Amino acid sequence: MTWTKAKLGMSMLILAESVFFFMLILSFIYFRSESLKTAAATLHLPMTSIYTVCLLASGFTLWRGRLAPTIALGVIFLLGQGREYLALLQSGVTMSQGLFGTTFFTVTGIHVIHAALGLILLGFVSFGRLAAPAIAMFWYFVTAVWVVVFAVVYLWTFV
């Protein structure tokens, strides 16, 4: 792959964003022992696994150069996150309710913002307004971060 300025710039941004997410995920791990009970009682592993597969599939379709299904799968993932949030709020888990709510909503909320931003950027790409390879890198990053978040927040809770 050739390193255009746009791709090099995007990879530096991704490096910075990785540090940012690393610190947020670290805070989740730091408080994990106190939040484990609430996490195990309220998180919905099967549903979120399905949405995770959708997000990974969006990375695959993007790799194949198919923009429309990528955006569609990304939107499904966001809807899935919305469903999970709603269920948590209904069972009383909020930002202020405890350390699990605090760390969970911060980590996943910041990720949701990135996913939404990524979808908007992909939308611009589909209208030919932005350099596609650099934006594609950003979307791969969004999916990669979710793999880590899913492993730490979900899988680690239920193993």
Add this chain to the structure above:
Amino acid sequence: MSGVLGAVDHKRIGVLYLFSALIFALIGGAEAMVMRAQLSLPNLKLLTPDTYNQVFTMHGTTMIFLVVMPVLTGFGVYLIPLMIGAHDMAFPCLSAVAFWLHIVGGLLLYLSFATGNAPNAGWFSYAPLSEKQYSPGPGLDFWAVSLILIGSGIIASAINFIVTIAASRTAGMTIRRLPLFVWMNLVNAVMIIFALPVLVASLVMLLGDRLLHARFFDAAQGGSPLLWQHYFWIFGHPEVYIMILPAFGMISEIIPVFSRKPIFGYPFVAASTLAIAFLSYGVWVHHMFAVALGRTLLSVFAAASMLIAVPTGVKVFNWTTTMLGGSIRFTTSMLFAVAFLLEFTIGGLSGVAFAAVPVDWQMTDTYFVVAHIHYVLFGGTLFAVFAGVYYWFPKMTGKLLDEPLGRWHFWLIVVGFNATFFVQHILGLLGMPRRVYTYADFPWWGPLNLISTIGAGILTFGVLLFVANVLVSLRFGAVAGCDPWNAWTLEWAEDFSAVTVQSRRPLWDLKHPEAPDWVPES
């Protein structure tokens, strides 16, 4: 006006950064004078304790994020493309975005005064003081949001620096031939990529606590104030080096030119920068020695902190050896560069003293700390910046700064600076705590504080004289020509595209075809 708002040219953006840094330096300096007035005599009550807290918080935040960082960024944006033979930054619009993010952040920070509640928890805003129940006003929210904006701008310009240096160099400008200023800015930009996002993450968490009642740093609710300290200093200690490396770069350009010798040990200057960058991520706990963290941990961080003095010392020896045997021209720029070596070394020595845990326990939160940070940030970075302004002003404006006024400026700053801050070492040893708005009439505290305040007055006068010099020289200054110092790096070329880069000193080769730095292939 549209020329300013719409500017994307790197020279314009660079000058805008320098200009805004000067304005904020005058504001931050005025805040310092307010504090020195309040502290000039024992038991003085010119300010209320709360106002005093706001003033020192704003002073620290302003000087770090709105003066030192932007002034260094400004020199980088202006000089890097010229030094590597590029026509502009890799992303010209991104330079402009980064600049305006920092301006909006700065204005937002100062807007907090309008709420009657400027941030007041110090520049590192320790939890739980920074939490809602102890700082209920909006000041800290302004502080956090404005630092997120400023921090994002700093990250954006770091990305721009890296891509520009990686992808926009002219033919022959290999990584081993980069001017040291560019080298250090490259390392610095990488450090920013790894450090500033940590600050942004911490601030997001703090805002979560303050605005959404999250519990990160709230001990009463199971959170951990210690987490804030770790996070802040994981950013904060690399930040200390981020605020000095570009200044090292300037010194590495200026001393050789005014000593008429190439820099001594270029590879060592470059490599020691990497060593500093690497070590700077492993020393943050030395800001937290007063926290009970266990002896093993403290010993490790004490050792790492002492170790970092080695690559820094290597640089000081390189600069000194460059001067040794050179034919030195004591221009104002060179005077500031030499003074930088002395003042920064004093700051470095007091820093090493702090790396010893028991010394730190005795001195932490005293005026010794205040003396130390001002010796490295003012005596270090700002002295280098003054050297850089005198050196590159002719490049930026076509006029030379006035040398006689420059000498007055230099001596007022040197006398004022040392009078203000040297005595603060002694005050710290005598046990005077920092960040307390007034003090009782203990032996020597009054006279030493008075000396410090008088020194600050002299310092202020020196800075105002500098501003006057800039204004006078812009209008009446001698015309500089394109290479007033007989320098060697590309920014002084009349037309850099006409220069072939075959060594670290392309203009030397151009001027001395009989004795070039490179060995012609036979």
